[in-house]
Amino acid sequence: MSLRAYLLSVADAQSIEELWDAHVAKMAEFGFDRLLYGFTRYRTATSLGDPEDFIILTNHSRSYTDVFLDEGHYFHAPMVHWALHNEGAKSWKLLSEMEQTKTLTAAERRVLEFNREMGVTAGYSISFKSISARSKGAIALTARSDLSQDDIDAVWHDHGADITLMNNIVHLKILTLPYSAPKRALTARQREVLEWVGDGKTTQDIALLMGLTTATVEKHLRLAREALAVETTAQAVLKAAFANQMFVLDA
Structure with missing residues (x-):
């Protein structure tokens, strides 16, 4: 895929899945056959936040991610x-x-020992610029098993600036697309009531606008809070907005 065609596919992508497939294919052209992208908006001085709130994209095998991600190896990874x-x-x-x-x-x-066992030995990491102390995003680009670090350093010498630019563009695009972690997706009704709250409407206003009882509106708000794992409706509106799950234009 030419660089122009790739960038057009990134710009036109309507879903993270579509975007990710195009990016995986493009990075493979440079010798990076396994990618691991991560982003959090809930970082603190001592934590990266709830792992269920991370945006995680990868084409690594389940045998790798089950240990590296699910068992928390990432927290001790030097890169x-x-x-x-x-x-x-x-x-x-x-x-x-x-x-x-x-x-x-x-x-x-x-x-490092685990990564070597899994053939994750050579590559590059890109850490993206953050405008908030609470957010951080990065991507790990793992080289094919037949490439050494010296080999991939030579590739980077010739194409590193373009690879870095492409990954930054993809990162910025990801932040514009709807994403829901497991157990974090909202139903259409939950999303709608949160949108009305975001517009400043009261429970009574929302009930009238949606043709529901106030009890039903309160039920949808409670379920939205539970789905997003927050305590207050204000927090639910904030988290849903961060995940681009509000005011979404249907394709």
Whole structure:
């Protein structure tokens, strides 16, 4: 796919799935056959927030993600630590340098050993610029198993600027598309009542506008809070807005 065709597919993508498929195919052209993208809006000084609120996109195998993500290995991954404190692109050559200088913790060494077992040995990480202290996004680009770090560094020397630009564009596009983590999706009714709340309507107003009883409106609001795992309706409106689940134009 030409760069122009790729960028047009990114611009025209109407879903994260469509966008991700195009990006995976484009990165494979440069030797990166496995990608792992992550984004959170709920970072604190001591936590990345609830993992169920992360936007996670990957084409890694389940055998990899079941351990790296579900068992929390990502929290001790050296390149994740790098991404949290830096912006831009970084070669995984950093990992061998950390080994040589013996600066890896025991938990970090376990992550490296697991990655080697799974063929995740060479690649690059890109940490995206954040405008909020609570948000952070990054992507790990894993090279094909037949490529060494030196091989992929040579690819990066020739194409790194373009690869970085494409990943930044995809990251910005992802933030405009609706996304719902498992157990976080809203029903059409829940979304509609939250939209009316976002417009400043009271429960009585919403009941009149939707032709429902106030008790039914309150039920939809309660279920929306439960679906989004928040305590207040204001928090539900905020989280739904962050996930682009409100005021969505149907295709």
